[in-house]
Amino acid sequence: MMEKRRWRASQGGMEPGKVHKLTVNLEFGGVRVERFTFEDFxxxxxxxxxxxLGTSAPTYAVCSFDGHAMRGxxxxxxxxxxxxxxALSVYGMHFExxxxxxxxxxxxxxQIE
Known part of the structure; x- marks a missing residue:
């Protein structure tokens, strides 16, 4: 009988069923954008x-944004x-x-118990 595969951190994947935080830096064409807010991000x-991704996008939530560091x-x-x-990495233009x-x-x- 085949043993069910279990997730291991050493396999390089993210653990399914667990919430992860993806943090990204934001850059606009090499220029500094002033007054970029959480709502803008x-x-x-x-x-x-x-x-x-359209309607096939998975559930996610934007949780933070630092306008000074341009990091969210x-x-x-x-x-x-x-x-x-x-999806984020192939999106290359925003308002032209x-x-x-x-x-x-x-x-x-x-997890919060």
């Missing part, structure tokens, strides 16, 4: 994921991080301005 992420984060199931990152998301970090979130 949330709209940008929603636009990128919606445009690339979203929360999602570990099994969905790859598809969300793929070149932009890019750069991967900063991925962390498993602790």
């Amino acid at each position: 949330q709209a940008l992420v929603d636009s990128a994921i919606g445009r690339v 984060a979203l929360l999602a199931d570990g099994a969905d991080l790859h598809i969300l990152w793929a 301005q070149p932009m890019a998301f750069h991967l900063y970090s991925v962390h498993k979130q602790r």
Whole structure:
């Protein structure tokens, strides 16, 4: 009988069923954008994921944004991080301005009991 495969961190994947935080840096065509807010970041992420994945996008939540560092984060199931990152990484224009998301970090979130 085949043994059921179990997730291991050494396999390089994200743990399915666990919430992970994906943190990204944001860059706009090599220029500094002033007054970019949490709401702007949330709209940008929603636009990128919606445009690339449409209605097949997995559930996620934008949880933070630092306008000074141009760094934001979203929360999602570990099994969905790859598809969300793929959508963000191919989205290259926003309001006719070149932009890019750069991967900063991925962390498993602790469960609140």
